[in-house]
Amino acid sequence: ISGRGDWCISRQRSWGVPIPVFYDRETGNEVLLNQDTLTHIQSIIAEQGCDAWWKLDEVDLLPESYKAEAHKWKKGTDTMDVWFDSGSSWAGVAKGRDELAYPADVYLEGSDQHRGWFQSSLLTSVAANGQAPYKAVLTHGFVLDEKGFKMSKSLGNVISPMMMIEGGNNKKQQPAYGIDPLRLWVASVDYSGDVCIGDNIMKQTFESYRKLRNTARYLIGNLADYVPDGQEGSNAVPYDDLPSLDKWMLGRLSSTLREVNESYDEYQFYRAMQALLRFTSADLSNFYLDVAKDRLYTSAFDDARRRSCQTVLHACLEGLTKAIAPILPHMAEDIWQNIPYDKSTQSVFEGGMNSKLTEFEEYAGEQWDTILELRDDINKVLEIARTDKLVGASLDASVHIYAPEEVKKHLIGFDSDENILHPPVKTNGVDDLRTVLMISQVHLVDSPDDVSE
Known part of the structure; x- marks a missing residue:
């Protein structure tokens, strides 16, 4: 905006929102534009629409106080710049409707509107009311095809949202994902830049959707x-x-x-x-x-x-x-x-x-981080043992763990009974290494040699 020049808001177009000004018919230099004329024209357009400016004669467009001199005035033919139209939408929409608020919470548009609608809205609102018409501006990039190319009919790479939602004629090749997976894709990409979409991307998104749904089903069950x-x-x-x-x-x-x-x-x-x-x-x-x-x-x-x-x-x-x-x-x-x-x-x-x-506070985070890391390490070793056909399920295994004292201190309170007892003696049956590691036996040992033995 700081480097922007003056804004000429008039356009010489055959159709558009008229600039409601009258010019002296003989000289064209004297201008008639005041609160009385604006209020009268506003009432006419509110009832008949913008076309009334083009259809009615000057005598009908002028208020009662000027009708006697209607022959002196000629209505203008310039139209508003369309950016002035859209840029003043805050007055007719956000400010003009009881269920909405001015300034609006957010204006949402593509990144190309930084020099367009966002600016024109800001200029008109500041000029009229001394404040921005929005509390925040949210801009997004453009949707490209899966390879990052701009969508074009000539390239044949246009992806229809309805195709993603309802699928194509061949549901195996073009499955119907439904509206929620498409919304999930929209929400999962960083819209601040250009984003890509295609069959492979939607398949991955649908997999995430399916995992969410299956998790919910398990919880309900x-x-x-x-x-x-x-x-x-x-x-x-x-x-x-x-x-x-x-x-x-x-x-x-x-x-x-x-x-x-x-x-x-x-x-x-x-x-x-x-x-x-x-x-x-x-x-x-x-x-x-x-x-x-x-x-x-x-x-x-x-x-x-x-x-x-x-x-x-x-x-x-x-x-x-x-x-x-x-x-x-x-x-x-x-x-x-x-x-x-x-x-x-x-x-x-x-x-x-x-x-x-x-409002639940983080609880024993360092301890559980240690246990989760241990669980990952044990699962890797178990996978090697399965490959070598030494064990089948994890419950077939007995694990011996040696850890430094700063790690071991997090495991002591979770040390399991030597054998499976009901009810357990050493633990509550939940905070138990055997339970959380899903192993039949867990032994905390004092040296690396004890592990190898």
Whole structure:
């Protein structure tokens, strides 16, 4: 804007929004444009539209106080620059409608509008009211094909959104992904630059969508007999009574939800989706749910281990459903309608995120980071052993662990009983190395030699 010249807002076009000015018919030098003429013309156009300027004579366009001298004036034929039209839309839309607000929360357009609509809107609003018409401006790049080329009919590389949603005639070659996976792709790319889309990209996006949906199905399937806190007959476990693993998981949930909310506030949707996908895949599905199967499937209905796990699953289900709702509204509503316990609202879109879900503190993070690293190391060794046909399932294995003291201190409290006991003696049956590593026996040894022996 600082380097911009004066803006000539008049255009000599055969059609457009007229500039409502009258000129002296003889000299063309004297101009008639004041509040009375503007108010009268405004009322005419509000009733008949802009074409009234071209259809009516001067005597009909002038207010009563000027009709007697209508023969003296000639209406102008210049039209407004179209950028003035769109640039003043804040007056007719944001400011002119009761359900909207001025200034608008955000103006959204492509990066080419930095010198277009964003500027013209800013200039007209500042000139008229001394303030910008928007609180924030959001710009995005352009959608390119899978190879990064601009879409063109001549190149035959135009990708229709409806094709992605509904599929083509051959559903095997052009499957119908539906609207939510397409929305997921939009939310998962960094729109600040140009973005690419194509069949392979949509297949990868759909895989992420499928993982989210399957995770939600698993959570729902294990909450059939669960009654949340605050409801009659609740079997939820209080936070202070939860095992360390469950407290850690709730801390990871809250941390993720806070990151998602912050990303939404900053319009960084791809960051929100990255956080959600990372949480559901790495923390929830690959670790917590994998470890939790034993206590969910083999424990008695009211076993404390099972109820504590359900308490965490309930929090994860509601938190994730609320978090994905702005991006995947159909999936979120589908999940909400299939939740088996009584809900606080009929729709996922009634009411916002439960603030309690974002308030769990990170718990024993360093300890669980150590255990997760150990789990990864053991899984790598087990994979080698499987390749060499030394073991089959991980439960066939006995693991001997030697670790430096600064690492070992995180494992001592998780040391398992020598043999499987019920109830366990050394641990609560959840915060147990044998359980979290999914190994039949775990031995903490004092030297590297003890491992080799």
